[in-house]
Amino acid sequence: MATRPAVESVPRRTAAFPPGPRDRFLIGNFPFGTPDALGTLTRWAREYGDIFHYRFLNIHVYFVNRPDYIEDVLVTNHARFIKGRGLKANRRLFGNGLLTSEGDFWRRQRRLSQPAFHRERIESYARVMVAYTERMLAGWRNGERRDVHRDMMRLTLEIVAKVLFDTDMSDQVAEVGAALEAITLQNTRGQMLFPALRHLPTPGNLRYWRAVKRLEKIIYGILAQRRGMRPQADGDLLSMLLAAQDEDGSRMTDRQLRDEVMTLILAGHETTALLLSWTWYLLSENPEVEARLAAELRDVLGGRSPSVADLPRLPYTEKVVKESLRLYPPAYIMARIAPEGHRIGGYDIRPGASVVMSQWIMHRDARYFDQPERFVPERWSEKFERRLPKFAYFPFGGGPRLCIGSSFALMEAALLLATIAQKVRLRVVPGSPIVPLPAITLRPKYGVPVTLEMRP
Numbered sequence: 259m260a261t262r263p264a265v266e267s268v269p270r271r272t273a274a275f276p277p278g279p280r281d282r283f284l285i286g287n288f289p290f291g292t293p294d295a296l297g298t299l300t301r302w303a304r305e306y307g308d309i310f311h312y313r314f315l316n317i318h319v320y321f322v323n324r325p326d327y328i329e330d331v332l333v334t335n336h337a338r339f340i341k342g343r344g345l346k347a348n349r350r351l352f353g354n355g356l357l358t359s360e361g362d363f364w365r366r367q368r369r370l371s372q373p374a375f376h377r378e379r380i381e382s383y384a385r386v387m388v389a390y391t392e393r394m395l396a397g398w399r400n401g402e403r404r405d406v407h408r409d410m411m412r413l414t415l416e417i418v419a420k421v422l423f424d425t426d427m428s429d430q431v432a433e434v435g436a437a438l439e440a441i442t443l444q445n446t447r448g449q450m451l452f453p454a455l456r457h458l459p460t461p462g463n464l465r466y467w468r469a470v471k472r473l474e475k476i477i478y479g480i481l482a483q484r485r486g487m488r489p490q491a492d493g494d495l496l497s498m499l500l501a502a503q504d505e506d507g508s509r510m511t512d513r514q515l516r517d518e519v520m521t522l523i524l525a526g527h528e529t530t531a532l533l534l535s536w537t538w539y540l541l542s543e544n545p546e547v548e549a550r551l552a553a554e555l556r557d558v559l560g561g562r563s564p565s566v567a568d569l570p571r572l573p574y575t576e577k578v579v580k581e582s583l584r585l586y587p588p589a590y591i592m593a594r595i596a597p598e599g600h601r602i603g604g605y606d607i608r609p610g611a612s613v614v615m616s617q618w619i620m621h622r623d624a625r626y627f628d629q630p631e632r633f634v635p636e637r638w639s640e641k642f643e644r645r646l647p648k649f650a651y652f653p654f655g656g657g658p659r660l661c662i663g664s665s666f667a668l669m670e671a672a673l674l675l676a677t678i679a680q681k682v683r684l685r686v687v688p689g690s691p692i693v694p695l696p697a698i699t700l701r702p703k704y705g706v707p708v709t710l711e712m713r714p
Contacts, residue, residue, distance in 0.1 A: 276310050309323070310323075322602060325626075333657040338598065339596055350467070407532075414526075415434060444463065444466040529667045530667045530670045538686075539686055540581075540633045548679075552680065554574045568676070576638075577638040587700065590699070618696075684709075
């Protein structure tokens with residue numbers, strides 16, 4: 259560990275703004291307009307410290323890079339903040355679901371959805387997760403080349419549709435994947451900061467709208483199918499939402515149901531798919547880690563299918579998942595808006611300004627992680643985790659808005675990793691460009707092409 263203290267005293271005297279990159283006349287700065295947005299933000303964090311400021315046109319951004327500052331925003335004073343502009347720019351996609359809603363409405367929807375993510379319920383999903391994975395593996399062949407990112411997206415979409423909504427989406431996966439690709443590409447531009455730009459009839463926006471409509475058609479088809487059945491409050495998540503009633507006896511409208519199903523299907527499968535996609539890349543680049551993982555799986559499972567009961571006996575598998583989340587967090591950046599302003603680190607945040615936190619930057623901070631660019635699952639010892647400051651590592655956010663599906667994603671990732679890694683070794687095709695694409699989530703821009711080596 260570096261000797262620089264994790265928490266420093268705040269400055270006694272401050273300027274109007276924290277330090278930051280030189281302001282360019284009229285435009286200001288927009289890191290996501292550069293070829294290497296993540297590199298630009300990382301360089302600014304190292305150069306300007308725990309809180310820095312930049313402006314893009316009329317939007318002021320305060321970037322915080324210290325665990326206690328992040329905790330202040332996500333936990334201590336969470337009520338003073340609302341979701342950021344990037345999510346607002348995608349309201350056409352997510353509607354007013356769990357990811358985007360605020361206040362009492364969000365609390366109600368969270369309360370209705372929470373039972374589907376209780377520990378006992380999540381553990382009941384394990385058998386489906388493993389069965390679907392083994393069905394996928396049955397179609398893999400030794401020496402075959404595949405884009406494992408595409409495979410993981412397909413697999414996790416089928417799993418989340420089955421366990422949360424009791425729906426088979428295997429015939430619609432290609433259509434969903436194409437729609438998500440169009441949506442992702444359109445979220446690398448200025449719409450992330452200026453939601454109004456989404457309404458312009460540009461070619462990219464037209465593709466975005468068509469993609470959302472394709473997804474809506476699928477979601478409304480699921481709802482129409484289930485409307486004819488009697489909803490049960492103790493069934494799958496969709497049954498719970500269909501059965502839920504307000505105090506006045508009213509039920510959720512189709513639009514409300516559409517928003518929640520859309521949010522949970524998209525967010526619920528993409529996090530695990532991306533986590534596993536990056537994990538296969540990291541394992542391929544670190545054969546000694548891959549060998550140790552394979553040895554643990556061989557010793558504990560002996561070739562049989564994993565179950566929830568096996569997970570406590572697979573500590574290295576868990577460490578691989580944690581370390582992959584550290585280096586390539588699917589949620590790589592978070593933003594909040596301070597409608598009435600706030601004060602952080604001795605600086606007054608302007609009302610309406612954005613406060614931004616980045617898992618990508620914090621998880622690679624040498625103050626908290628030795629050799630931060632290296633893939634070292636062994637670092638995740640109990641001693642290390644005890645001394646790691648809270649919010650130096652926050653792959654699923656934190657506070658009341660902590661991702662509702664975090665436990666679901668971690669269990670699913672461990673089970674899928676164990677099921678696949680004990681049967682096949684994945685080698686990234688030499689020369690393949692594995693490039694992070696910072697859009698809504700952190701995707702591999704060109705996928706993850708691999709060659710399969712089936713284990714004897």
